[in-house]
Amino acid sequence: MRHRVLVSDPLSEKGLSLLRQTPGIEVDLETGRSETELASIIGDYDALIVRSATRVDAELLAHARRLRIIGRAGTGVDNIDVEAATKRGMVVVNAPGGNTVTTAEHAIALLLALCRKIPQATAAMKKGKWEKKRFLGTEIFQKTLGIIGLGNIGKIVADRAKGLGMRVIAHDPYLSREVSEKLGVEAVTFEDLLRRADFITLHTPLNDQTRHILDRKAFERMKRGVKIVNCARGGLIDETALLSAIDAGTVSGAALDVFEVEPPPPGYPLLERDAVIATPHLGASTAEAQDQVALSVARTIRAFLLEGTIENAVNVPAVSALERTRLSPWLKLTEKMGSFLMQFCQRIPPEITITYAGEILQHDLAPLTCAFLKGFMQPMDEGVNFVNAPWIARERGIAVREIRQHRPGDYQSEISARIDAPCEVTEIAGTVFEGVEPRIIRIGDFRVETAVE
Structure with a gap:
């Protein structure tokens, strides 16, 4: 049986090769196709590989009968309707x-270019002007860099900045003291970072909690003359507030790789300010990063098609199809339990203990x-999935313990x-009724019986 793979966006030749x-796999490269054209051919393929240009929505997936x-x-799946794909199996x-180092390097490059006004000086030189006095720069040596979000990319930025002689402070509500000490980074509150930083760079996921994390009130609390770098997500900054802060002199410069609307419309006010330098979402655009992500996704597709192995999945656990069916309500239950507990956790806990009791022990836990962990870690890292959740937990300094009890309590199977950590709610328990209905049965010391939606 031959498996057909459609590649609808430009992909590194290493991934294609x-x-x-691979015997048994046939690849068609069909870039630049319209949505209508893609819909007319996608029904003949078992796998689809995209970058960011192809929009994989519910309408397109409705035509993908074999997919x-x-x-x-790449990392982000913003252009894929994951829910619609999940519903269709x-x-x-x-x-x-694959693009972690590349994005971190781009942030450092923008920081240096901003401080030394390299884009503006280059533009002047190309016009035949020699204006040394006009482009007076700023040193970064022994200045304070404030990093908002110390995940994988933020950690590399911190390492590179320390190598340049900068003092690095960071705010990440999920950063443990042990991890920050290991990195040689001072963990601070958000307010303290705004007050102390000479430069601020963002490396946090975009969600309801982080959208417009830099808003008018945040800019008002910053040190006058601060410089801003954003290579993460456009929605992290209220761009109207940033423009006002630049015009008021609070922000002396901004380097932006991402915007709330991409591309920004013609005549966009931010891009008309001399204090702003920008790139068109190039954070992951290096030959090395494109090779790495292409090889990574190609290997994952190959393993799935030929062996049924699921790796790096964002919507299903790494488990066989048969076992997934059996565990489906339990998977739903445990993810919701993690998400619920996270809502009451003010800081990252050093340890999580999960206890399995009864017949559930017959399954792979x-x-x-x-x-x-996926439910618990989701607010901390937008890239978390069933595959990488344990690794991210370890990186965050969380120890995870599993306890197995062969004698259950009031139910045949129970998970708690x-x-x-000093939180409002520190414990939760649940079970599955009649093999199909996940229920929360205890929150703290209180017994409940709440269906999991």
Whole structure:
């Protein structure tokens, strides 16, 4: 049986070659197709590989009668309707980590270019002007860099900045003291970072909690003359407030790789300010990063098509199809339990204990622990999934313990989770009724019976 793979966006030749050289896999490169054209051909393919240009929405997926897996050659899956794919039984995978170094390097490059006014000086030189006095720069040595979000990219930025002699402070509500000390970074509150930083760079996911994290009130609390760098997500900054802060002199410069609307409309006020330098979302645009993400997604697609293995999935756990069916309500339960506990956790806990009791012990518990961690870690890292949740937890300094009890309490099977942290709610328990209905049965010391939606 031959598996057909459609690649609808430009992909590194290394990724294409890996698939083309695999017996049993046929690859078609069809870039630049319209949505209508893609819809007319996608029904003949088992796998789809995209970057960011192809919009994989519910309407397109309705035509994909054979499609079983969608691969994103990159980290973000904003252009893929994951819910629609899940409903149709399609696995969505990405290539996490492939562009981490590249994005961090771009942030440092923008910081240096901003401080030394390199884009403005280059433009003047190309016009035949020699204006040394006009482009007086700023040193970064022994200045304070404030990093908002110390995940994988933020950590690399911190390392590079320290190498340049900067003092690095960071705000990340999920950063443990042990991890920050290991990195040689001072963990501070958001207010303290705004007050102390000479430069601020953002490396946090975009969600309801972080949208417009830099708004008018935030800019008002910053040190006068601060410089801003954003290579993460456009929506993290209220761009109207940033413009006002630049005009008021609070912000002396901004380097932006991402915008709330991409591309920005013609005549966009921010881009007309001399204090602003910008790139068109180039954070991951290096030859090395494109090779890495292409090879990563190609290997994942190959393993799925030939072996049924699920890796780097964003919508399903790494588990066999049969076991996934059996564990489906339990997976839903544990993820919701993790999400619920996280809502009451003010800081990252050093330890999470998950106790499994009764007949549930007959199953592989790893996917259930991953599901819990996925729900718990989601607000901390937008790239978390069933595959990488344990790794991210370890990176955050969280120890995860599993306890197995062969004698259950009041139910044939029961799962409980406890976090070691001073939170409003530190423990939750649940079960599955009649094998199909997940229920929360205890919150703290209170017994309840709440269906999981």
